[in-house]
Amino acid sequence: MKKLTTSVLTGAGCLLLGTLALTNCQKSALSNDSAIGADGDAAKKVYVAPGKHDEYYAYLSGGFNGQVDVYGLPSGRLLKVIPVFSQNPENGYGYNEETKPMLQTSFGQIPWDDLHHPKLSRTDGKPDGRWLFVNGNNTPRIARLDLTTFETAEIIEIPNSAGQHCSPYPTDNTEYVVAGTRFAVPIADNGGIEDVPLDTYKDKFRASLSFIKVDKNTGHMDIDFQILVPGFDFDLANGGKGPSADWMFFTSYNTEKAGTLKEMGASQNDKDYLAAINWKKAAEYARQGKAREIPANYYHNMMDEKTHTAVSTQKKTVRVLLPEDCPGMMYLIPVPKSPHGVDVDPTGENIVVSGKLAAVIPVHSYSKMIKAIENKSYDNTISGIPVLKYESVLAGEVQKPGLGPLHTEFDNKGNAYTSMFVSSEVVKWNVKSREVLDRIPVYYSIGHLMIPGGDTQNPDGKYLLAMNKITKDRYLPTGPELAQTAQLIDISGDKMKMLLDFPTFGEPHYAQAIKADMVAKNSKKFYRLDENKHPHATIKEADARVERKGNQVHVYMTAIRSHLAPDNIEGIHLGDEVYFHVTNLEQDWDVPHGFAVMGNQNAELLVMPGQTRTLKWVPTKTGVTPFYCTDFCSALHQEMQGYARVSPK
Ligand code: CUK
Ligand code: CUA
Numbered sequence: 216m217k218k219l220t221t222s223v224l225t226g227a228g229c230l231l232l233g234t235l236a237l238t239n240c241q242k243s244a245l246s247n248d249s250a251i252g253a254d255g256d257a258a259k260k261v262y263v264a265p266g267k268h269d270e271y272y273a274y275l276s277g278g279f280n281g282q283v284d285v286y287g288l289p290s291g292r293l294l295k296v297i298p299v300f301s302q303n304p305e306n307g308y309g310y311n312e313e314t315k316p317m318l319q320t321s322f323g324q325i326p327w328d329d330l331h332h333p334k335l336s337r338t339d340g341k342p343d344g345r346w347l348f349v350n351g352n353n354t355p356r357i358a359r360l361d362l363t364t365f366e367t368a369e370i371i372e373i374p375n376s377a378g379q380h381c382s383p384y385p386t387d388n389t390e391y392v393v394a395g396t397r398f399a400v401p402i403a404d405n406g407g408i409e410d411v412p413l414d415t416y417k418d419k420f421r422a423s424l425s426f427i428k429v430d431k432n433t434g435h436m437d438i439d440f441q442i443l444v445p446g447f448d449f450d451l452a453n454g455g456k457g458p459s460a461d462w463m464f465f466t467s468y469n470t471e472k473a474g475t476l477k478e479m480g481a482s483q484n485d486k487d488y489l490a491a492i493n494w495k496k497a498a499e500y501a502r503q504g505k506a507r508e509i510p511a512n513y514y515h516n517m518m519d520e521k522t523h524t525a526v527s528t529q530k531k532t533v534r535v536l537l538p539e540d541c542p543g544m545m546y547l548i549p550v551p552k553s554p555h556g557v558d559v560d561p562t563g564e565n566i567v568v569s570g571k572l573a574a575v576i577p578v579h580s581y582s583k584m585i586k587a588i589e590n591k592s593y594d595n596t597i598s599g600i601p602v603l604k605y606e607s608v609l610a611g612e613v614q615k616p617g618l619g620p621l622h623t624e625f626d627n628k629g630n631a632y633t634s635m636f637v638s639s640e641v642v643k644w645n646v647k648s649r650e651v652l653d654r655i656p657v658y659y660s661i662g663h664l665m666i667p668g669g670d671t672q673n674p675d676g677k678y679l680l681a682m683n684k685i686t687k688d689r690y691l692p693t694g695p696e697l698a699q700t701a702q703l704i705d706i707s708g709d710k711m712k713m714l715l716d717f718p719t720f721g722e723p724h725y726a727q728a729i730k731a732d733m734v735a736k737n738s739k740k741f742y743r744l745d746e747n748k749h750p751h752a753t754i755k756e757a758d759a760r761v762e763r764k765g766n767q768v769h770v771y772m773t774a775i776r777s778h779l780a781p782d783n784i785e786g787i788h789l790g791d792e793v794y795f796h797v798t799n800l801e802q803d804w805d806v807p808h809g810f811a812v813m814g815n816q817n818a819e820l821l822v823m824p825g826q827t828r829t830l831k832w833v834p835t836k837t838g839v840t841p842f843y844c845t846d847f848c849s850a851l852h853q854e855m856q857g858y859a860r861v862s863p864k
Pocket of ligand 1: 331332380451555621622661662663724725
């Protein structure tokens with residue numbers, strides 16, 4: 216039986232993304248031992264006994280599912296799905312009246328997105344367990360999730376932008392979350408994306424980098440300013456840390472499209488760029504009035520903490536900075552063509568750039584970059600942005616790392632781990648010596664990898680999570696569509712050891728993880744009824760009632776084990792809009808009530824204790840219509856039901 220090993224995959228033909236090799240091996244692999252590659256001790260290391268808790272929370276992006284999925288590590292148990300840019304029928308997010316405004320954008324309510332990168336908030340360069348920031352790649356948006364409630368608390372649309380891929384990257388103390396666009400777009404002088412011929416790219420198209428200020432106490436986001444960069448497509452970024460904490464590093468591709476690239480020396484045509492931006496300096500320029508305020512049209516949606524109702528605010532302007540006006544703010548550093556991830560090691564000195572097609576992994580040096588800037592070690596500029604010399608910034612290159620390096624994270628012992636998409640492996644190398652120390656095959660075609668804290672000043676050295684694009688034979692076949700997959704790898708010793716496969720939702724691009732304790736201790740149990748400021752709350756069952764306002768019927772309903780009040784409703788007519796405002800009167804952890812109406816266009820409500828949620832229903836038929844509680848809440852759950860009577864107009 217042929218085993219699928221790195222050597223199979225790194226053979227000739229691997230530049231076809233290894234898929235040829237995969238199909239060859241798949242036949243044998245299908246009948247193969249499913250524990251292929253697993254460590255002998257694996258079961259013991261990932262087993263979390265019934266009733267015991269996992270050591271880490273892991274937050275995986277749901278990719279084209281638009282949500283975040285919370286898993287326990289090392290068990291790989293799914294704990295929760297948090298809808299962000301998506302509707303979720305399970306809890307009514309995006310269907311109930313309170314959360315619909317969260318999906319508001321200048322394009323209308325958009326109930327879907329492609330979510331790529333979760334990033335935890337940080338204090339002093341360490342994950343603090345307060346918030347999780349995520350990006351919507353399709354309709355440019357950044358969201359903030361509140362980790363006390365595991366709910367989406369805020370979504371801000373990004374103007375002058377298209378494809379918010381290069382996002383969201385917090386600075387070392389979460390002063391800012393930075394969001395870059397993957398598509399340069401023509402930005403009109405008076406704001407907004409212009410309708411221009413596509414061949415005006417060189418003159419008109421700019422990529423935006425948005426600097427979103429984050430309030431220290433509340434987490435509230437606000438776009439402070441944008442930097443508009445001519446002709447670049449930004450791919451990924453990461454913040455500096457410690458000594459380099461004032462800087463943000465961005466990879467860019469397609470730079471040959473940049474208007475002024477012909478100014479470049481011919482020798483550098485096989486290079487793209489790493490953009491280094493001093494965000495402190497940029498913020499200073501913005502404060503000093505270098506930023507121009509231009510019209511913009513975007514929405515800022517926030518969950519009000521007292522009413523639990525999202526408020527959507529339309530914004531009209533944004534401040535923009537141009538690099539040509541701001542000397543010393545931005546530099547370009549050559550990197551191999553088509554770079555992907557950029558990752559800064561825990562010391563803040565080493566900047567690792569992965570190039571999808573590169574044969575080496577360049578490691579740039581922060582201190583050399585500063586020297587090169589001081590010595591003006593550049594001989595050309597692009598659109599006024601100095602291009603530093605490759606050699607003057609380079610610390611060194613990792614030789615023969617594997618094929619298709621995408622992303623790098625770090626452990627607490629000075630090692631780096633890089634994902635190799637084409638050769639389907641994780642490669643461990645030493646940051647100082649840049650020597651490859653170990654490699655382990657993953658199944659198959661890895662994208663991101665994640666070490667808890669591995670993108671911060673404070674990495675853990677225990678586990679690494681590989682997130683793979685292709686599953687093939689790893690699980691029972693489920694027709695043409697297979698789950699994506701994650702693999703947990705033990706990195707505590709010299710050699711990496713494969714521990715666990717678990718399927719994931721959508722396509723997990725990236726993940727974050729944090730010691731469970733940091734989040735669990737602040738996790739909310741229920742909402743206090745006496746703090747419920749929802750305008751349609753019914754705090755006492757005696758106040759349950761039906762009120763008509765024109766063609767609107769408002770049902771002020773309460774739910775408590777085991778009845779709904781009112782439970783028999785007459786006087787509804789075709790043409791009416793019915794709003795069920797359901798307040799859950801329970802004051803106990805883990806007792807939600809659900810609410811659903813036959814023939815309703817929306818999903819159910821799931822109302823947490825102490826909370827009020829509103830379900831809109833526009834009856835389309837006359838007759839008696841049952842409604843009921845959907846969440847098995849007590850022995851008499853089935854009895855939580857009632858009727859609404861719909862009569863002709
Ligand atoms: S990207 Cu998916 S593998 Cu969107 Cu972070 Cu690199
Ligand atoms: Cu309330 Cu079931």
